[in-house]
Amino acid sequence: MKKILGKYKYLGGESTSDLVVGKVYTRVEPENEFRIIDDSEEDYLYLPENFQLILSDNIEIVKENITEMQVDAIICASNNALMRGSGLCGAIFKKAGFELDKECASIGNCNTGDAVITKGYNLKAKHIIHTVAPKWYMVKPEEEKRKQFRNCYKNIFNIAIKNDIKTIAIPCIGTGIYQCPIEIGRDFAFEEANKVADKFEKIYFVCFRDEEYAIYKQM
Numbered sequence: 001m002k003k004i005l006g007k008y009k010y011l012g013g014e015s016t017s018d019l020v021v022g023k024v025y026t027r028v029e030p031e032n033e034f035r036i037i038d039d040s041e042e043d044y045l046y047l048p049e050n051f052q053l054i055l056s057d058n059i060e061i062v063k064e065n066i067t068e069m070q071v072d073a074i075i076c077a078s079n080n081a082l083m084r085g086s087g088l089c090g091a092i093f094k095k096a097g098f099e100l101d102k103e104c105a106s107i108g109n110c111n112t113g114d115a116v117i118t119k120g121y122n123l124k125a126k127h128i129i130h131t132v133a134p135k136w137y138m139v140k141p142e143e144e145k146r147k148q149f150r151n152c153y154k155n156i157f158n159i160a161i162k163n164d165i166k167t168i169a170i171p172c173i174g175t176g177i178y179q180c181p182i183e184i185g186r187d188f189a190f191e192e193a194n195k196v197a198d199k200f201e202k203i204y205f206v207c208f209r210d211e212e213y214a215i216y217k218q219m
Helices: 087-096 098-107 142-162 182-199 210-216
Strands: 004-010 024-028 035-037 043-045 051-053 059-063 073-077 115-119 127-131 167-170 202-207
Touching: 004 182, 051 182, 059 182, 059 210, 073 087, 087 098, 098 115, 115 142, 127 142, 142 167, 142 182, 182 202, 182 210, 202 210
Parallel strands: 059 202, 073 127, 073 167, 167 202
Antiparallel strands: 004 024, 004 051, 024 035, 035 043, 115 127
């Protein structure tokens, strides 16, 4: 059987489909196609907008101040130099204190789509996982930006699992000054979280703005 990418409820819309509206189907690899298998385990290629991802029970969408959350790790949407930035990145650095600046300086750099882990210092969170989203406004192939965006979440979860992190809080990465579309980021975030949800006690997706929260709750 092919690798499972998630469970999806069929919403309707395929004019020639034999799928049942409201029934849950299994999505399988490859990631760049939307292939669904039925009870007979035959796979078919469909349009993703006709399906809704079923989130794991230990994934929760909240509207909180991530710098105040008491979890094993929070995520910082960083820049390539891992320097204190503006927005949420700046708020995390300010709350954590200058020891975070020193540790990030010792690491030196993080490539787009990659992630690194540091201590949480003065935060309630024990650790900070820093990742660098693609700058969506830059002229480059959209497929490359999508791959880098998905890699942010893949690498976040890989590092978290390796460091035995059980509770993690993740903001809307790259949707501020980097201008990444919230819907794209949300879909990648949910898809990658669902694949590894059994490795965590709780995965929080943390929204700060009402617009973000509304879009995340559409799932």
